[in-house]
Amino acid sequence: MNKNQKKLLTAGIAVMACFVALIIWLIVANSRNTAAVNKAEARADSLAIANDQLVLTNEFNQLSADFNQYEGQQIYLKNDSLVHKYNEARMKVEGLIQELNDEKSKNAKNMAASRAKIKQLEGEIATLKNIVRHYLEEIKRLGEENEDLKQEIQQVQQKNEQLSSQYTAATKSNAELTQTVQLAKKLNITGISFQAYNKKGKTEKNITKARQLGVHFTVSPNNTTAPGMKDFYIRILSPEGTLLGGGPSFQLDGSTISSTSHRKVEYANEELSVAVYWDVNTTLTPGDYTVEVFCDGYRLASRHFTMKK
Structure with a gap:
């Protein structure tokens, strides 16, 4: 093998080595990028779930505030079935929120379960919305009926007062008339x-x-x-x-x-x-x-x- 051939062989080996090194580097870099992407995606999913949970939690708290605002008017309801339904739905929502809070500390393999619970939570809150809306409508309706009843009672009381005044006046008039008649009978x-x-x-x-x-x-x-x-x-x-x-x-x-x-x-x-x-x-x-x-x-x-x- 002459000197030129040796130089070519050496150069070829060097090129192959560089090529192999490049392939190895690409494989390693790609692996690292995939891990980073997966990690970023997991992080994004976690943030999305946390955001959804926060939104739903705030929505739940608002519903609870709306319900509690009229809780003192439950006496208007003829039965407590509506309140019972509300309490059942509220307990379900609170349970789902607690489960999501517990899973925050767990790894990404629970992400699918968290998404499922978010979906379930959305459905339960939608149910709770309907109950609260029905409850508030019922309270409003019964409150209006109660207000009408109060006005009727007030009108009846006013009428009774008028009748009482008329009776008192009539009694006084009769007494005066009786006295007048008695005095008229008096001899002069x-x-x-x-x-x-x-x-x-x-x-x-x-x-x-x-x-x-x-x-x-x-x-x-x-x-x-x-x-x-x-x-x-x-x-x-x-x-x-x-x-x-x-x-x-x-x-x-x-x-x-x-x-x-x-x-x-x-x-x-x-x-x-x-x-x-x-x-x-x-x-x-x-x-x-x-x-x-x-x-x-x-x-x-x-x-x-x-x-x-």
């Missing part, structure tokens, strides 16, 4: 006088010599009063305020009252003159005497008369 007397008489039955100006006292008055006509026998009672008070007694008692405003004298007369709704006498049985003194006349539970008159010696 006029021309009341007070006289002293001596032992001969003549008028006596000296009160100390009086043997009899007489009260005279006229009863006016009154068609409202029932006709019939009427009991007229008189009370005579001395200047010292002592009742000149001896007559029968009578009722006045639930109390028993003593009288000086009494007379029963028949009243026919026409003008009637009445005289009631009292025989003196005590010493009389000059001064102001008070004379009162009563009939049918009413005091018809009260007058003061000055009697001299």
Whole structure:
């Protein structure tokens, strides 16, 4: 082998060696690139799953907040089946979120399982959305019904208050009317006088010599009063305020009252003159005497008369 051939052989071997080295380097570089790509893809998948999980978790939290906002109005619901369904769906979502959190620390071989759980989580949250939407619609509807009911109750209460006011006014009016009728039945007397008489039955100006006292008055006509026998009672008070007694008692405003004298007369709704006498049985003194006349539970008159010696 000549010198030139040796040079060619050496150069060929060197070229082959470089070629082999290049192939080896390419294989190694490709292997490294594949690993990097796989790692990047796994990282990207993990980030995508984490992002999806974050989005779904936020969505779940928003649904929970919407539901809890109206939780105090559950009393409007006629049954709790809707709340029961919500709680079941919420527990499923919370369980899936917890499982995804547990798998964050695991390797890439669980990526497919995580994606499956994300898919399941999306479905459960969609179900939860429907439940919450139905719940809120039901709460709104029942709340509106309750508001309408409140307005109806308020209207009824106002009506009752009006009726109560009308009843009170009518009762008061009836009471006033009854009182008016009762007062209308009360007899009216006029021309009341007070006289002293001596032992001969003549008028006596000296009160100390009086043997009899007489009260005279006229009863006016009154068609409202029932006709019939009427009991007229008189009370005579001395200047010292002592009742000149001896007559029968009578009722006045639930109390028993003593009288000086009494007379029963028949009243026919026409003008009637009445005289009631009292025989003196005590010493009389000059001064102001008070004379009162009563009939049918009413005091018809009260007058003061000055009697001299």
